[in-house]
Amino acid sequence: MNSGPGPQYNNIFYAAAESRLRSRPRPRSIAEPDRAHLAERFVPPTGLRDARLLLDREHTVLLDGPSGSGRRSAAVMLLHELPGAGGSLHELPDTSDDKEGPPLDTEDIGEGDRLLLDLSATEESHYLAFQDALTDFRTTLIARRARLAVVLPHSLAYLLRSELRHLKAELSRPDPLRVLARQLRCDGVPFTEEDLSGPDLASTLTAFDLDHVARLAHRIRDRWRRSPADRGFPEWLASALADSAQDRQARTAVALAAARSGRERALLLSLAVFHEATPEVLLDAANGLLRILSHPPDETPRLDRTDLFEELAGIGAEAGAHGLVHFKEAEYDRAAREHFWTYFPDIRHRLRDWFRDSAAAAPPEVREAAVGRFATEVLRVDRQEDLTVLAEEWGRTGGEDLVPEAAQALAEGLENGKHGRYFRQKIYEWSLSHEIPAHLREALIAVCSQTMAASHPDQALVRLHHLDRRSYGRVGDLAHQALLTLARSDDRLYRLLLERLRNALAPRTGEPPRQHRRGSFTHAKGEADRRLFLDLADPLRLTGNRRVQDALAACWSSVLHGSSWEPVAVRWLDACADPCRQEPILRVLAAAVAHDARTGGRLYSVARGWQRAGGSAATVARLLDLLDVAQGYTLRSA
Numbered sequence: 001m002n003s004g005p006g007p008q009y010n011n012i013f014y015a016a017a018e019s020r021l022r023s024r025p026r027p028r029s030i031a032e033p034d035r036a037h038l039a040e041r042f043v044p045p046t047g048l049r050d051a052r053l054l055l056d057r058e059h060t061v062l063l064d065g066p067s068g069s070g071r072r073s074a075a076v077m078l079l080h081e082l083p084g085a086g087g088s089l090h091e092l093p094d095t096s097d098d099k100e101g102p103p104l105d106t107e108d109i110g111e112g113d114r115l116l117l118d119l120s121a122t123e124e125s126h127y128l129a130f131q132d133a134l135t136d137f138r139t140t141l142i143a144r145r146a147r148l149a150v151v152l153p154h155s156l157a158y159l160l161r162s163e164l165r166h167l168k169a170e171l172s173r174p175d176p177l178r179v180l181a182r183q184l185r186c187d188g189v190p191f192t193e194e195d196l197s198g199p200d201l202a203s204t205l206t207a208f209d210l211d212h213v214a215r216l217a218h219r220i221r222d223r224w225r226r227s228p229a230d231r232g233f234p235e236w237l238a239s240a241l242a243d244s245a246q247d248r249q250a251r252t253a254v255a256l257a258a259a260r261s262g263r264e265r266a267l268l269l270s271l272a273v274f275h276e277a278t279p280e281v282l283l284d285a286a287n288g289l290l291r292i293l294s295h296p297p298d299e300t301p302r303l304d305r306t307d308l309f310e311e312l313a314g315i316g317a318e319a320g321a322h323g324l325v326h327f328k329e330a331e332y333d334r335a336a337r338e339h340f341w342t343y344f345p346d347i348r349h350r351l352r353d354w355f356r357d358s359a360a361a362a363p364p365e366v367r368e369a370a371v372g373r374f375a376t377e378v379l380r381v382d383r384q385e386d387l388t389v390l391a392e393e394w395g396r397t398g399g400e401d402l403v404p405e406a407a408q409a410l411a412e413g414l415e416n417g418k419h420g421r422y423f424r425q426k427i428y429e430w431s432l433s434h435e436i437p438a439h440l441r442e443a444l445i446a447v448c449s450q451t452m453a454a455s456h457p458d459q460a461l462v463r464l465h466h467l468d469r470r471s472y473g474r475v476g477d478l479a480h481q482a483l484l485t486l487a488r489s490d491d492r493l494y495r496l497l498l499e500r501l502r503n504a505l506a507p508r509t510g511e512p513p514r515q516h517r518r519g520s521f522t523h524a525k526g527e528a529d530r531r532l533f534l535d536l537a538d539p540l541r542l543t544g545n546r547r548v549q550d551a552l553a554a555c556w557s558s559v560l561h562g563s564s565w566e567p568v569a570v571r572w573l574d575a576c577a578d579p580c581r582q583e584p585i586l587r588v589l590a591a592a593v594a595h596d597a598r599t600g601g602r603l604y605s606v607a608r609g610w611q612r613a614g615g616s617a618a619t620v621a622r623l624l625d626l627l628d629v630a631q632g633y634t635l636r637s638a
Contacts, residue, residue, distance in 0.1 A: 011478075013404060016403075017407040021408070021411050024411065026451075028417065030076055035076060035080045035089075038073060038077065038080075040186050041182055041186050042077050042182075043175070043182050044074070044174060045065070045070050045074055046174065048077075048078070050169050055078055059138065060147070060149075060150070061075075061150070061167060061169055063075055063149065063169055064152045064169070068210050069172055069210070070173055070174065070210050074171055075149040076149075079114040087111055087145075087146060088490070088492050090115065091115075091116045091118065092115055093108070094118065094119070094421050095425050097462045098462060102129065103126060106136070106140040108458070109146050111145060112144070113144070114147050114149075115148045116148075117149070118151045119151060120153055121417065121419070122156075124159065128159065131160070173210060174210075177196055177202060179213045179214075180205065181196060183217035184217055187217065189221050189233075190233065191233045219240035219243060220233075220237060220240045223235075224236050262293075262295050266293075266295070267286040267311055269337075269340050270282050270286040271326075271327065275326060275333040276320075276324045276325065277366045278323060278324060279323070281362050281363070284362075285358040285362075288354055288357055288361075289351075289354050292353055316328050337377050338377065340377075348386075349386075355370075356393055356394070359371065360394065360405075368404070371408045371412070372412060375408075375409060376412075379412070382419075384416075387412060387423075388409075388410070388423070390406070390409045391406040391409045391410050392436075394439070394443075395436070396437045396440065402439070403443050407442075410423060411450075411451040414455070420455075424452065424456060427444055427447070427448065428466075430444055431463040438475050441471055442475055445471075448460040448464050449482040449486060457493055458493070461483065461486055461496060462500075465483055468480050468483050468532060469524070469528045469529070480531075480535070483497070487536060488538075491541075494536075494542065495551075498548060498552065498555070499551055505529055505530065533558075537552060537556075539571065539575035539576075543581065543585055544584050549591070553592045556592035557595075557596070560592060560603060561599060570606065572585055572589065573610050573615055586619070589623065589626075590626035593631070594630035603627075608620060
């Protein structure tokens, strides 16, 4: 998988993709820093006390409530406030991936773990299968002193079985005024209790879900930061409320009705999507939209037509100090996008093709914001497949410079609460394919290692493992390094990857390693997994853990029949310099050759060479003792 000599400029675009994804907000991450950030802003919903008691008594709580009531945040906070108990807090996979068994796997439960399972957007069949598996799963959960918080799909509440209803806690959203006040305080916005006491505000917030309340807080914060010194909270609040979605949509509908031509509408949508771009970008995008919609060309001589300055003024836009064009009215671009994707449903697929071409032709500094705007609209109207089509087509026919945009399109989908599972499943299917192009592979590696790893690290690891097996050259090196980095970042993920390698490499007890035809994928996969094990296995990490010892020994048993293992074996022998580490390290190596005396001889020969180079004779002698015991010989006398 070495890329060999030659220029490595292509890595610039992969690095740009990683950097872009790394800098994004992580709304669904449950990593400790993100939980701490959420805890500062969290207002408990009604019913949380009962949920807390259930989780403590039953080790499991099933959280139900209407959409927008903060169920997922409540689940995360319930787990976050529990003492660590030696385990980790992580989210359970919501796709079956390589497993053919039930949707809940007891192998995912560690001692003292705090587990989250978000089923809020799951389909009926998966929800029923989850209920089938829950009882057995809870038996192991309780035995291992772990806790599980599940977010239920509210629309499928009628399917919850009677024997599980004692585990359910009903949540209703907290007071939106308290939520708004907490957000404003955390953002440092100055206000008084009297500022929030008006009946009109309370009435308005009643119609908002918690996401809308959070967006209102952000709009107030933005106005505070830009406000002249003589303005105060009442002005910031009034301005933010005036930009509510309903008001914007009404004003946009009036403006579009007044537009005299398809060209004006094309220019308006182009500016809404490529907001704050140059006039050249907007003109190209508008012309592209007219072409893709087969709009009749204007036969009027060019100099007899209105220039772009007048056309932009006609749709309420102007150029700023740096020549970038924007709408004069704040947030009008959002309203225009919402209007087009809501009220032109018959052209949505052509809007996707238009955006694919227009974004690819736009300068890099314009694309990131444009991809985010496009993603917001297609996800809102349940056209999530538009983003996977974009990523695949940019990966197949676009240049390397579109890798960041392909990765971002997938990241936007992964971070969406309603559609994230669709994207995790699609990325899994891609990771199993040999046919996807190299640029799409790069986007998948970036989005798995940065975005998916933040919220669903187990699933990210599975997908990176498949990509590592099926990628070559420079892209193969990227997949390999991303997988190693993720597995090394957490003991639980390290154990998970070792178990996957054990299942792939280890033969049944007493059976020689399986041989596969050279050149076949099975052979190539085995070689990739052996290389991965040699790079991953750490003689100083968890070698005192029995399950880890067994997995290490099984994998060593496979790699010892190949090549390139000698330097790694020497590194393991070097690690025996710590007397506390020596015994578990040598026991792993001895167990690896328990059923193969010839391989044991090769291992002992390497150990003798290590001793001649200055290694410890006592360590080699102890290894020989353990080899004798493992292979059924009488222990040598001291």
